[in-house]
Amino acid sequence: MTPAITDVVVRDIRFPTSRTLDGSDAMNVGDYSATYVVLRTDDPRLEGHGLTFTNGRGNELTVAAARALAPHVQGRTLESITGDMRAFFRALTQDAQLRWLGPEKGVIHMACGALINAVWDLWAKREGKPVWKLLVDLPPERLVELVDFSYITDALSPDEALDILRRLGPTRPAREAEMRRDGYPAYTTSTGWLGYPDEKVRRLCREAIAEGWTHFKMKVGPDLDGNARRAALMKEELGPSRTLMMDANQCWDVGEAIRQMKALARFDPWWIEEPTSPDDVLGHAAIARAVAPIGVATGEACANRVVFKQLLQARAISFCQVDSCRVGGVNEVLSILLLAAKFGVPVCCHAGGVGLCEYVQHIALFDYIAVSGSLKDHVLEYVDHLHEHFVDPVRIKDARYLAPQAAGYSITMKPASLDEYEFPGGRAWRG
Amino acid sequence: MTPAITDVVVRDIRFPTSRTLDGSDAMNVGDYSATYVVLRTDDPRLEGHGLTFTNGRGNELTVAAARALAPHVQGRTLESITGDMRAFFRALTQDAQLRWLGPEKGVIHMACGALINAVWDLWAKREGKPVWKLLVDLPPERLVELVDFSYITDALSPDEALDILRRLGPTRPAREAEMRRDGYPAYTTSTGWLGYPDEKVRRLCREAIAEGWTHFKMKVGPDLDGNARRAALMKEELGPSRTLMMDANQCWDVGEAIRQMKALARFDPWWIEEPTSPDDVLGHAAIARAVAPIGVATGEACANRVVFKQLLQARAISFCQVDSCRVGGVNEVLSILLLAAKFGVPVCCHAGGVGLCEYVQHIALFDYIAVSGSLKDHVLEYVDHLHEHFVDPVRIKDARYLAPQAAGYSITMKPASLDEYEFPGGRAWRG
Numbered sequence: 001m002t003p004a005i006t007d008v009v010v011r012d013i014r015f016p017t018s019r020t021l022d023g024s025d026a027m028n029v030g031d032y033s034a035t036y037v038v039l040r041t042d043d044p045r046l047e048g049h050g051l052t053f054t055n056g057r058g059n060e061l062t063v064a065a066a067r068a069l070a071p072h073v074q075g076r077t078l079e080s081i082t083g084d085m086r087a088f089f090r091a092l093t094q095d096a097q098l099r100w101l102g103p104e105k106g107v108i109h110m111a112c113g114a115l116i117n118a119v120w121d122l123w124a125k126r127e128g129k130p131v132w133k134l135l136v137d138l139p140p141e142r143l144v145e146l147v148d149f150s151y152i153t154d155a156l157s158p159d160e161a162l163d164i165l166r167r168l169g170p171t172r173p174a175r176e177a178e179m180r181r182d183g184y185p186a187y188t189t190s191t192g193w194l195g196y197p198d199e200k201v202r203r204l205c206r207e208a209i210a211e212g213w214t215h216f217k218m219k220v221g222p223d224l225d226g227n228a229r230r231a232a233l234m235k236e237e238l239g240p241s242r243t244l245m246m247d248a249n250q251c252w253d254v255g256e257a258i259r260q261m262k263a264l265a266r267f268d269p270w271w272i273e274e275p276t277s278p279d280d281v282l283g284h285a286a287i288a289r290a291v292a293p294i295g296v297a298t299g300e301a302c303a304n305r306v307v308f309k310q311l312l313q314a315r316a317i318s319f320c321q322v323d324s325c326r327v328g329g330v331n332e333v334l335s336i337l338l339l340a341a342k343f344g345v346p347v348c349c350h351a352g353g354v355g356l357c358e359y360v361q362h363i364a365l366f367d368y369i370a371v372s373g374s375l376k377d378h379v380l381e382y383v384d385h386l387h388e389h390f391v392d393p394v395r396i397k398d399a400r401y402l403a404p405q406a407a408g409y410s411i412t413m414k415p416a417s418l419d420e421y422e423f424p425g426g427r428a429w430r431g
Numbered sequence: 432m433t434p435a436i437t438d439v440v441v442r443d444i445r446f447p448t449s450r451t452l453d454g455s456d457a458m459n460v461g462d463y464s465a466t467y468v469v470l471r472t473d474d475p476r477l478e479g480h481g482l483t484f485t486n487g488r489g490n491e492l493t494v495a496a497a498r499a500l501a502p503h504v505q506g507r508t509l510e511s512i513t514g515d516m517r518a519f520f521r522a523l524t525q526d527a528q529l530r531w532l533g534p535e536k537g538v539i540h541m542a543c544g545a546l547i548n549a550v551w552d553l554w555a556k557r558e559g560k561p562v563w564k565l566l567v568d569l570p571p572e573r574l575v576e577l578v579d580f581s582y583i584t585d586a587l588s589p590d591e592a593l594d595i596l597r598r599l600g601p602t603r604p605a606r607e608a609e610m611r612r613d614g615y616p617a618y619t620t621s622t623g624w625l626g627y628p629d630e631k632v633r634r635l636c637r638e639a640i641a642e643g644w645t646h647f648k649m650k651v652g653p654d655l656d657g658n659a660r661r662a663a664l665m666k667e668e669l670g671p672s673r674t675l676m677m678d679a680n681q682c683w684d685v686g687e688a689i690r691q692m693k694a695l696a697r698f699d700p701w702w703i704e705e706p707t708s709p710d711d712v713l714g715h716a717a718i719a720r721a722v723a724p725i726g727v728a729t730g731e732a733c734a735n736r737v738v739f740k741q742l743l744q745a746r747a748i749s750f751c752q753v754d755s756c757r758v759g760g761v762n763e764v765l766s767i768l769l770l771a772a773k774f775g776v777p778v779c780c781h782a783g784g785v786g787l788c789e790y791v792q793h794i795a796l797f798d799y800i801a802v803s804g805s806l807k808d809h810v811l812e813y814v815d816h817l818h819e820h821f822v823d824p825v826r827i828k829d830a831r832y833l834a835p836q837a838a839g840y841s842i843t844m845k846p847a848s849l850d851e852y853e854f855p856g857g858r859a860w861r862g
Contacts, residue, residue, distance in 0.1 A: 018528075028527055028528070028530070028531060029527045029528070030527065030528050030531065031528065054531055054532060055527075055528045055529075055530075055531035055532075056528035057499060057526070057528040057529055058496070058499055058528060058529040058531070058532045058539065060495060060499070061492055061495050061496055061499065061532060061538060061539070062532065064491060064492050064495055065489070065492055065538070068488060068489050068491070068492065095488070096459055096460045096461065096486075097449075097459070097460070097461050097462065097486045097487035097488040097489060098486075098488055098489040099459070099486075100459060100461065100485055100486035100489070100732075101485060101486075101489045101492060101493065101537055101538050101541070102537050103681070103708075103709070103732060104708075104710075105536050105537045105710070105734065106532055106533050106536045106537020106538055106539060106540070106734075107492060107496070107532050107537055107538035107539060108489065108492070108537060108538060109537070110532070149684075150684065150708075151684055151685075151707060151708040151710075151711060151714070152684075153684045153685070153686060154684060154685035154686055154714060154717065250534070253580075253581065253582055253583075253584045253585060254582075254584070254585035255584060255585055276582060277534075277535075277581075277582040277737045278534070279535075279536070279582075279734065279735065279737040279738055279741075280582060280737050280740075280741065281712060281713070281741060282712070282741045282744055282745065283582070283585060283737075283741075286585065301531075301534060303536065303537075303710065304710065306708045306710040306711050306714075307710055309711075310710075310711065310712060310713045310714075313713055314713065
């Protein structure tokens with residue numbers, strides 16, 4: 001008997017991270033939060049968990065959106081969903097009334113991400129596999145059926161997607177064994193938050209170097225002099241053998257991005273992340289042309305596969321940083337991995353926040369084993385925040401993510417954490 | 432004394448339009464709804480009203496978003512807002528926590544639209560002028576100060592905007608007199624909804640022709656044969672002297688849009704509206720190149736000025752159909768009018784729904800008098816729905832919008848209508 005989803009519980013979970021300026025950048029000062037979905041089933045031992053990440057205030061909106069979408073999930077058997085996930089994805093994203101609120105963007109789409117990822121967690125737990133392994137074990141034909149190709153067929157047809165997946169089929173086992181042995185290469189964002197004083201940045205850099213990190217990201221902001229000063233400080237700590245990336249978190253216009261990066265080029269940054277609005281495909285393309293060989297990276301705030309399609313078509317990005325739950329969950333991430341593979345652009349998923357590292361390790365492993373087949377220019381973001389709240393947290397060793405082994409999507413939080421940080425009634429928020 | 436905003440009331444208003452298939456198209460079957468904002472002031476005779484349009488379920492999300500943003504409005508004096516509207520716009524759209532839910536798109540941005548438009552209604556009522564006239568009476572320097580140029584300076588600088596506005600300054604009075612005398616040319620969408628039976632379409636066409644309409648829009652869908660049959664029927668009724676437009680409501684991929692429009696070209700449509708995803712700038716550009724001289728139109732689901740900037744830069748649209756409340760209210764609409772003027776593309780605002788016709792007449796009048804200075808290829812959408820609920824409804828004569836004369840943004844609904852259609856407690860929704 002396939003389990004049936006009997007109940008969709010949505011909880012508003014918030015961590016008061018703004019009190020310490022963890023996660024501060026040019027545009028965001030947040031309380032890392034989760035719209036946390038639990039799919040209960042008629043098997044009391046089996047639940048699917050999923051979340052979408054938000055930044056504090058407004059988490060109640062994605063919570064309400066997940067509840068508005070819940071009728072598309074509640075009462076269905078797992079098999080009726082996994083048997084035609086393209087239809088399930090479209091039922092959620094093309095709801096005839098709710099789609100006006102997007103379509104496929106912002107609050108409503110982030111809620112889709114939480115629900116769809118919860119289904120994947122449920123499916124993987126039912127199969128007794130981590131999500132990455134569930135994906136790796138699906139044949140190319142089944143993987144293609146998971147993708148909604150609407151609006152992307154001008155860049156990637158189902159047949160092309162099938163070719164990409166089939167090409168790597170025979171060599172999947174070797175890469176799987178490599179990943180189980182070595183893990184997936186990561187970089188750290190934990191050292192260079194904008195709100196940290198210089199001495200804290202130096203200390204964190206030294207600690208991270210001692211732990212074996214080789215790629216470091218710093219935040220940059222509107223003040224060029226301040227950016228240059230902090231970049232010099234980071235470079236001094238990193239030395240010539242380690243790699244520095246910069247992240248502007250959308251704080252510049254196109255012209256200003258070009259001006260700043262020409263000035264900051266002397267610090268040899270590998271990429272400039274989010275130089276301008278995440279909606280500005282043509283702007284990113286203009287910046288990319290102007291600042292090469294520095295690569296342009298973006299994605300954490302890009303709404304959906306249509307935006308990524310264009311960033312790739314316009315040769316606007318050298319690194320694709322899709323977020324695991326801003327877009328419509330595993331299914332839409334898969335479409336973006338395939339698009340990136342078609343255009344030869346490495347996917348380096350956005351992580352951090354709360355739960356994002358837990359999610360993206362599955363995506364990165366699957367991408368390497370079955371879609372891109374390459375580690376060249378691939379590094380996965382790691383931020384050392386809030387992992388203690390997860391039942392199966394990420395494990396980092398020698399600056400690499402170790403392959404998760406527990407069944408599911410690694411996103412299940414500890415019941416005590418959920419209770420303590422539930423907003424507004426949890427202990428962390430009272431008084 | 433400038434009034435102070437003492438209270439922000441947000442109401443969930445829904446009309447059960449899906450019962451009659453009014454407003455049905457290829458993607459949406461909705462209950463026309465409004466997230467309705469009232470700004471109460473310390474002057475009991477003075478309130479500002481604004482709404483954002485939604486399509487039924489999910490209106491509770493934009494309601495919750497407006498409440499989440501209300502702290503940026505509540506307690507402020509009107510003068511403190513109107514004295515620096517660029518800063519006010521950025522306070523709403525760049526809230527350090529809420530912006531993660533967009534940024535500047537979907538639920539959160541639509542709620543900004545409701546609040547910002549409510550401020551404009553309040554300002555105009557305080558000045559005793561309709562919003563279009565309040566705008567027309569502002570000097571170019573003041574108009575430029577209303578605009579947030581973030582992310583658009585690569586296409587339009589403040590100085591260029593100033594030049595556009597100054598060029599038309601001396602001739603504003605003549606166009607204002609013309610508009611007061613003749614009104615603004617309109618087209619009708621009321622005849623060609625996808626859910627209507629053929630005989631109803633024929634009857635509505637004949638009635639509209641008798642009323643003097645010259646431009647008619649029909650809905651098209653995935654079925655080419657059905658589209659062709661209905662287009663032939665419309666053309667038969669309209670004859671060679673009237674103009675037919677087509678609206679696909681995003682139902683096609685890029686390749687399919689080109690295929691269908693090549694086949695439908697024999698019906699001589701003036702424009703094809705929303706041929707594909709509203710996020711697909713490059714896709715629209717490809718369609719525009721392929722189907723010329725049929726013009727591509729889009730905008731009702733385009734999230735913000737950054738998307739419009741790119742549609743214009745890429746020469747992807749021949750008609751700019753910005754929505755009055757999906758983007759951030761009058762201020763962001765103004766930035767889009769200026770961008771369109773720079774690129775020489777006519778703005779034909781999206782209307783229909785509930786309250787959108789009431790809004791857009793102000794925008795169109797202001798655009799003609801102060802920004803574009805032209806009526807060539809300009810027609811304003813008109814849909815004959817739900818006007819009876821407004822205190823100062825649109826007035827149509829000989830297929831033209833007559834210039835509104837009452838103070839405000841024409842968006843104030845009758846108290847009895849608000850009570851009857853409030854969801855879920857109003858009489859229309861009980862039982």
